[in-house]
Amino acid sequence: MRKTTAVAASAALISLVLAACGTGTAGGAEPSLRSHERVAVYTWWAAGVEKRGLDALVGVFEKQHPEIQFVNDGLMGGGGSSTSKEHLQSRLETQDPPDVFVAHAGAELQDYIKDKHIQDVSGLYQEFGLTEAFPKDLLDRLSTKDGKIYSIPSNIHRANLLWANPRVLEQNGIEPSAEYDSLDAFIADLEKLKNAGIKAPLSVGTTWPQVHLLETTLLADLGPEAYSGLWNGSTAWSDSRVTTALEHYGTLMSYTNPDRDELEWDAASAMVIGGESAFNIMGDWALAAYDTEDKAYGTDYRVVPAPGTSGTFDFLADSFTMSSGILDEDSAKAWLETVSSKEGQVAFNKIKGSIPARTDVDPGQFTEYQKTAIQSFGQDTIVSSVTHGAAVPISQLDAITAAVVAFNSGETDVAGFQAALGASAEG
């Protein structure tokens, strides 16, 4: 346990002082837990399959730091949806921050840093030995231009994955082990499935999963370098490859379920699990949805790189920050220590579907899919996910999302879509 005796002693003293000042509960009962030895943690993994990973992490925290109370201070909202992000933002602005909150490593943190809502935690990298434990590439992605780090990742997720139901494919004469090297080949199979009577061969969920599908489509048609150029300004949004990608995107959407705007991402995964759809494009948090249903890798489901993207690892990381101006920094640090610890990363990632950010963890203890992800992360070209905060700041993602909504609701055509995406980059 890292909490020092001095810290523990001062904690006890503060509790006593607060109790004496009347901040504790009435009648000399327990001093208020709000004042000390608690950590309020904000995530959007508040329910369903997402909560199971968090529960595993909390289990390790309670073992490593039994003196500190964990408070689940989060709000449901897959992918850190706009509802959960807006709720968090209003808490930050009204000086009612959770002690720590999960965000995505990368550009998503820029505004929190600029507005001084979160603290520089570079010192904890030295203290917890993370500079050696995390891969250099990850440290580079976490660091700001001035070399500071503002969050500690619990994992690494891969976004560009195609999930398939092999039985549905076999029944319809499609080779279930196929990886698609192009979107055209994939679309040809979607058409076959549609003709065979599968109404929604490709399932998709509400807004952000539709942005996620756009991301993997852009990646397929532009390749990793030009895709990354969209976010660093070296690829023009007017590029003809973007036009091709947007046309492909429109075609892909035409094979999806009409009730998509009412479905969370996991309901879209459930359509593949249940055989209603053959395919879903989603990040590897979907593994938890298959595992929860006891589905077997290879027989009940297959997972391969999204069409046209093999050899590229579309990266994102859930990363915990420490809010500014909190009462009990020691408890927040203790949580961050658990998040970064070997034990914490193993317990969490085994369930979450992602891979540990640490490299000193035995890959043998993870699922078959995760072993492939560990290997791919080590050898593939890595690009940053736009839907999941790694590539662009929140305001730009909001503008991209608005462009996707307008296109999918028929308000804009491909040309209008392309122009709106171009405008999103200009701010």
Ligand code: GAL
């Ligand atoms: C991602 C997040 C994952 C998972 C997913 C679905 O943005 O990084 O951990 O929660 O959304 O909610």
